[in-house]
Amino acid sequence: MIVKMKFLSITGPIHDIDRVSDVYLSKYEMQLEHAISELKTTENLLPFVELNPYKESLTKAEQFVSMLPEGNAKPDLSHTPEEMMDLIREVNHNYLNYQEQIEALEKEKTSLHEKLNVLEPFQPLDFELQDVTHYKYMRVKFGRIDVDYFHKLEKYLFEDLNAIFLEGARDANYVYGCYFTANTDSGKVDSVFNSLHFERISLPEGFSGTPATAYQELSQAITEKSKEIEQLEKETTEMLADNASNLLGARKRLEELTNNFDVRKMAARIDDKNDKLEDYYILCGWMGEDDVNAFIEETKNDDKVFVVVEEDREKFFGDPPTKLKNPKIFKPFEMFIQMYGLPDHSEIDPTIFVALTYTFIFGAMFGDVGQGFCLFAGGGILYLLKKINLAGIISVAGIFSMFFGFMFGSVFGFENVIEAHWLRPVEAMTKLPFVGQLNTVFVIAIAFGMGLNILVMIFQIINAVRSHNTGELLFSNNGIAGLVFYGFLVLTIVLYMSGHTVPGNIFMVIFLGLPILAFLFKEPLTNLVEKNHKKLETGKVMFLVQGFFELFETMLSYFSNTLSYVRIGAFAVSHAAIMEVVLMLSGATDGGSINWFGIVLGNLIVCGLEGLIVGIQVLRLEYYEMFSRFYKGTGREFKPFTNHSAGHK
Template sequence: MIVKMKFLSISGPRSDIDRVCEVYLSRHEMQLENAIAELKTTENLLPFVEVNPYREPLNKAEEFMALLPDPVVEPDLTMDQDAMISMIRDLNHQYLELVERKERLKKHVDELTEKLNVLEPFRPLEVNLHDVMSYRYMRVRFGRINADYYRRLEKYLYEDLNAIFLEGVRNENYVYGCYFVANADAGKTDAIFHSLHFEKISLSREYIGTPAQACESLQQDIDHAADQIRGVEGMIEELLQSRAPQLKGAQRRLEELAGNFDVRKMAARMEDEEDKEDYYIICGWMGEEDVEAFLKETEKDDKVLVVVEEDREKYFGEPPTKLENPRFFKPFEMFVKMYGMPAHNEMDPTVFVAITYTFIFGAMFGDVGQGFCLFAIGGLLYLIKKINLAGIISIAGLFSMLFGFLFGSVFGFEDVIPALWLRPVSAMTSLPFIGQLNTVFVVAIAFGMALNLLAMLFQIINALRAHDTENAWFSNNGVAGFVFYGFLVLTVVLYMSGHKTPGNIMIAVFLGIPVLIFLFKEPLTNLVKHNHKKIEEGKVMFFVQGFFELFETMLSYFSNTLSYVRIGAFAVSHAAIMEVVLMLSGASEGDPNWLVVVLGNVIVCLLEGLIVGIQVLRLEYYEMFSRFYKGSGREFRPFNSHKKK
């Protein structure tokens, strides 16, 4: 069902806008429209330029709630507006102090880690770092040298050097270490090592003991700082947890206040020079029942003026669409929204989709056991997680169970319960001219023809509502198309059932006249509308174009009808696949392998269930929706939708 919408204009003193939003609008769903853009006939309208004062504390509250390990707490709603903002400000101050302390510790850890990484390659050296860096008559150089150059040093130059090189850590690329050289030979030795691309590494003079002892000391400092960081994190968690109820209550209340204040983005203000007072104007769409309740609530409030604009959609565009369906059909609104929201004067196809989708799914996937699994699992997911697709699967599972009883199939076994109707694989029907044909194919085509006729009726209703003369009377899905296709269906049914078919005169009338209407639908529409418009492309091109459109129409009737054969095909294939599963498990020999039976049912339920679900949706969109549904509407989006969340 589509809720009927009305357009409201609400005005009053500018200082009263927050009270109106809090006391009245918060109780009802209203989609706001830009007042300056909508109220074109009203002069001297100005926008609001105020900054939302609740947005920053709300962001802080949401940030703090996201940091809580368990955000599910009972909210404290006893604080007033000033107390909430003051609490968040004080909490933010304490939080920032702890975060700053944590960042300083992390920076200290990074510095210590960097020093440790520099010193680590020299760990094997048995030298006192503080002493060797304080020698008066000897110099020490720490660094690294490429492994290839180090081999050259050892082979060719080491004996000529008046220096000693102590090796530290060696890897595949570099040799780390240090060399000692007397002050007198330092220049020559430094030059030789420089030519070998020796990279000097500066070490601090603050280290005491050997490199290994210095590394141990640095590691202890890092571990101590890490413990301090964990302590600060615990303090932050404890601080936030102690304020969790207040934060939750503040977040909820600030969401309402921020949402109400944001009404100014869509509102307008108007200055009254005589009264020297500003007024606000809010306009938008509201459901008919909400409008009645809203008017009743505000009738004694002399500060609020409400004007209901009748027939506004005729002049200022289309109203939004709000769907309201029973709970059983509610999940299927997802399929409708995926295709497009219905316009305000269009039929809501949700109930039609719910009935046809589940019915066709059950026919294509008829099995009591697998249907029960879909019903139970989908139902649990829908109740716990509120997933619309899970609700659809659960309802489709009910129809799978229904057709499972009709087909006599339980987890693929067809000897457990009797078939209340037929067995899809073996049931055959004798038809004139065609011969033997699977019964489910015949029923599927007949069902498809009935759905096509029903979709044409929906198209006629939608076109009449939209005052679309051509599509209501002269199109291939209008009255002319309904007569043509309906007569064809009647003729086929009479012939296949062995009854007498209509005579030539009736065929000429009920088939010939609609064909002519299809061909001349544009001139006929102009004639009905008294629009004396000439054929622009010329008569020859008009008939050529009309011929190909007529050919396409006839082809679409045929292809749309045959498309429903897939219902019977999947019903037969499902039964055949389960026969293969039972054959592989050895069930035909009386001693089935239950592991194979279970795995086979799981695989078939998942893969074939997915394929059938997609195929049914394709039938909905391409064979049914394409005949009567446009989906050109826009969804109703109330400004206070956060309250429902």
Template sequence: MIVKMKFLQISGPQSDIDRMCNKYLSRHEMQLESAIAELKTTDNLQPFIEVNPYRDPLGKAEQFCALLGDTQASPDTSLSRDEMMGLLRDINHDYVDFQEKRERLKKKAGELKETANALEPFRSLEINLGHVSTYQFLKIRFGRIGLDYYGRLEKYLFEDLDAVFLEGSRNDSYVYGGYITANKDKAKVDALFNSLHFERIHLTNEYKEGTPEEIRMTVQKEIEKTDQEIAEVDEKEASLMSSNASKLLGAKQRLTELAEYFDIRKKAAIIEDEENKDGHYVICGWMSEADVEQFLKEIKDDDRVMAVVEENKEKFFGEPPTKLKNPKFFKPFEMFIEMYGLPAADEMDPTMFVALTYTLIFGAMFGDLGQGALLFIVGGILYLKKRMNLAGIISVAGVFSMFFGVMYGSVFGFEDVMPAMWLKPVDAMTNLPFIGQLNTVFIVAIAFGMGLNLLVMLFQIINAAKAHDLEDMLFSHNGIAGLVFYAFIVMTIVLYMTGHKTPGNILMVIFLGIPILLFLFKEPLGNIVEKRHKKMEVGKGMFLVQGFFELFETMLSYFSNTLSYVRIGAFAVSHAAIMQVVLMLSGAENGSPNWIGIVIGNAIVMLLEGLVVGIQVLRLEYYEMFSRFYKGSGREFKPFNQINTK
């Protein structure tokens, strides 16, 4: 059902808006509308231009709470506004210090790791780096050279080169090491090595004494010490947050509320008052009837809050938003309504209708006691634990699958375990006049579809009456004219198929001819009953031609819409046939079934055919039923205080 909405206008002193929101409005769901846009007839309306002072502190509170991880602390909401701000300032001061110290240590650790990595290829060299940097007559260059160039260096140049190359290590691409040469030859040797693409690596001079390996070990100890200092900073930061966990969580909760309440100013307006410099705020929006009644009771003795209920809001300010309220059993099926579109205020809520027809049709198409029980159990568990609407729908559909499984006498595809309470879909046949033998399930499916078509036409008449649309209610192919036309055809078919006398020619002219004329002249007749002075946009000849094709389309839609329900019987028969194939392939007919094959076959059928059946039933709902009576043009009810509705 659709919750009835009222348009509420709230006002009071500008300085009192936060108190009003915190004390009264926070207890109720209200969809706010722009006061300036809605209250066009009110003079001197000005927007609020204040910046929300709670957003930045809220951002800090959220940042600190994220550092708490999965804490079990309970929020402490006893702090005042000033106490919350002071707490966040103090924690942020320490947090910034921790961040700066951590960044310095991380930078230091990075530099040390670069030094260690640079020394790694030269670990095998027994050279004191502190000493070689002080040589007066010799120069040593450390670096790497490609393997192919190093081969040329060994083969052609070492005999004539006044230098010694000390190899440290090598990999698949490079040889690492250093060459030593006299000062007088360094220019020639450097030029030669450069021509062979020798890449210089400058080792640190920070450590005056020691071989590359000794220096690397010293650097590694520095790295470990720095990592320990970073860990200590992390520990102090975590301790700071955990010691204030309850207060931080409480501050986040309260600041979220205060920020939401302050943001109401985006929708509110100010009325300037010459006598009162403070002025008055104005808030307007939609609230349910029950909430409006309770809200008015709460503010009855508060002279700083005034509220006015606009009874004729629908006529002057647009359509109210839609809020659905259905029993828990039908609640999951609201998902299908939201997918198609929420009902407008003057439409009926089709949730219960969808819940009943969807599950009933699904059960008829997927009738099996065992498989239905599994759908019921698995879907029910997922719905109770995860609150998944689709799982709830599957669970309810499983109940109807179990029911039709009993009616068909089918348990996991076995049809000899229990007798059918109604019929076997594959074997049941009925002899009809003119047609001959036809599967009984097909006949029942078409009859059921005819009944649903009549029912949704009644829904359309109700919706049109609510919307005061006399044209659609009286003359459309889904209104009273269409109901009379289709009902007479259904009655005639039923009488003929059951061997009874069909209506005479006069009755056919009345109950078929008159509705056809009403279909054809729907627009001019609608203008008359609606008292619209509207001229025909096309000539009479073109109007009749256009009307003829529309009439043909209407007749075709009746036929195709009715025939579409054959899929109910088709899937019921195909499900039974597929399960017979599964049992046959598993050797069940020989008396020694392969139970693994039966389990796998049932699982595949449940997944694939269950998915297809679910989609096909939803197609019937949307295209064959909704298209006749439901528009889904409503807008969702979105209360500002989502905090309190979660």
């Protein structure tokens, strides 16, 4: 059902707006509208321009809470907003101090890593770095050379190059090492090495001992830095953990205060031009009728809150938002309504109708006790654990699948376990006049579709009455004229197929001819009834031509819409036939040994794939065959400003 909404305005001293938001609005679901836009007739309205003082502290609180270790800390809500903000500032100061120290250590660690990477390939060199880098008559240069050029270098060294090359580490591409040469030969030697693409590498300064010793010193220094960083991170975590309850409480309370303060975005200030009185705030929006009554009752003794309920909603822009309220078992089916479009306040809420018809049709198309139980149990568990609406729908549909499984006598495809309490879809046949032998479930499916078509036409008549749409009520193909035409046609077919006397020609003319004329002349008849002297937009000839084709489309829609329900019987038969194939392939029909793995696998495949297809086909029937006759779904969703869900108790 659709919750009846009322538009109300809330006014009070401007300094009291936070208290009102915190004490009252947090208890009720209210869709706030922009007061300045809605209350155009009210003078001296100004917007709020204050910045939210809680937003920055809330952001920090959320950051620190996300860093808390898992535990059972409970939020401490005993602090005032000022105390909570001071707490956040203190924690943030300590946190930034730790982070600054960690960042400095990380930089030092990165620098040490860079030096370590430089020294690593020179570890095999066995000499004192401090000595070789300070020779007076010799020069030493470190670097790397491509493996291919290194072979050429060896040739030069053996022949006439006055230099010594000491090899360090080697990888797939390069040979690392250093060369020694006398000062007098350094120019020539450097030229040769440069021609062989020797890449100079500058070793870090300040190290004594061999490269291997320097490498160990660097590794130890990096380890020490890592320990210092870990210690600071541990202290940071401990600092946050010590304040866990306060941080959790601050986040919760600051979130509420932030939401309450943000009410100002939708509110307006009533400016007192004489500056003699305090400025007032004004809030306006939509609230459910029960909430409105409870809200007024709660605030009647509060002299700082003044509430006005506006009964004449036409003065405001737009219709009320739509809020659905249905029993818990039907709640998941609201998902289908939201997918199509919410009803406006002049329409029937089709949630219960969809819930009953969807699950009933699904069960008829997918009748199996065993598979239905799997859908019921699996969907129910998922819905209870994860609150997935589709899982709840599947679970309820599984109940009807089990019901029709008993009616059809089918358990996981086996039809010899229980007796059919009604019929076997594949075997049951009915003899009809003119048609001959026809599967019984097809006949019942079409009859069921006819009944649904009549029902949704009644829904359309109710909607037309509620929206005061005379044309749709009287002359529409889904209104009274359509109901008379289709109902009489269905009655005639039923009488003929059951061997009874059909109505005479006079009744045919009255109950079929007159509605057809109503369809054809819907526009001028509507203008006549509503006393609207509007002329036809097209000429008479074009009006008749257009009316003829629309009438043809209407007749075709009645026919196709009715035949569309044949799919109910078709899927009931096909499901039984598919399971018979599964049993045959698994050896369950020839009296031999049964392949139980094949039985289980076949049932899983059928339950998954066919269940999905049936679910889509039933949804198609709902949307295209039923909704198209009575439902528009033009309502707008009710969106309460706050996220509080406690509600009024």
